[in-house]
Amino acid sequence: MQQSNYIGRCFCGELELSVSGRPTAMGFCHCASCRSWAAAPVNAFTLWTSGRVKVTRGEPGVFHKTDSSYRQFCRTCGGHLMTAHPRFDLIDVYAATLPSLELVPELHVHYQESVLPLRDGLPKFRDLPEEMGGLGERLE
Ligand SMILES: [Zn+2]
Ligand SMILES: [Zn+2]
8 A cells, every 4th residue: 555644734833743544534523522622513533543643843732631532732823733542542633634635534423412413424423433432323
């Protein structure tokens, strides 16, 4: 497989990261935590195994309200970069952080908390798929 690298930057450009290969999954998270953190009705995520993500410039600030999500941001502009999920060894690099990666969403997660119903035919999980630690229940 051809090696792919994607460069991500925060809003001001002081922080830079690079991801390599292909994401484990891409989709949309509707949970209240993502919405509050992003100040947006939905969060477009791309999940990568942690070894694929490298911060190449600057040092992000980190905030964790719970042990399952370490949210990383730029201390200068406040822009959000990614959220680490150490339990799964996965990092959600927000799709908006990686402008050169084509977003090909596969699923919606935490759809029970949605404030923005979307009709795109993709599977909508009440919480998470089983392989991501959820119940795996789908909503219409
Ligand atoms: Zn910044
Ligand atoms: Zn979420």
